[in-house]
Amino acid sequence: MIWGLAYGLLLAALVLRFRTDEEAPAPLVPEPDEPLGLVRLHHATFALVLLGAPVERMLSAPAADWRLAGVALFAAGVLLYRVAGRALGEALSPFVEPRPGVPLVTEGIYGLLRHPIYVSQAMIAVGAPLTLGCRHTLALTAVTLVVLAVRMHREEEALARTFPDYPRYAAATKRLLPFVF
DSSP states (O other): OHHHHHHHHHHHHHHOOOOOTTTOOOOOOOOTTOOHHHHHHHHHHHHHHHHHHHHHHHHSOOOOTTHHHHHHHHHHHHHHHHHHHHHHGGGOOSSSSOOTTOOOOOSGGGGTBSOHHHHHHHHHHHHHHHHTTOSTHHHHHHHHHHHHHHHHHHHHHHHHHHOTTHHHHHHHSBSSSTTTO
């Protein structure tokens, strides 16, 4: 019961947004060369992990191991997702290609990592199933992580095409783990 409650609260913290009309960004339209198939696959695999864990939990007995670690990863992932999204501000986009007219964000969490949102999504994709004691959903997590890696590579190419300073920023900032990688 407590694990399901924790899962529900963290899922709500991930998906619910509270903002005024003045804060709402203009609707986004994908660029002509946007890899929409990759974007859709990324969102679909991530959603399947988040929805698959409760379904697996209803259909099979949960594993007690790793639940606390799952909650910690899920919570840290949601927090990092919110911090990174706020740091991006108007540059936040569901697409691979950067939003037209926005600057390259290199401050805040982006001064430590180039892809904190992808790190947060990986943490959530691992932590969410573990929170509910779901082992089989972790197979979907593996697929999600592969899709995230492909998307990250494509995004780095797009950022380098769009922002002349990106190669210098990339050379000075770690991709996924501060001070390591």
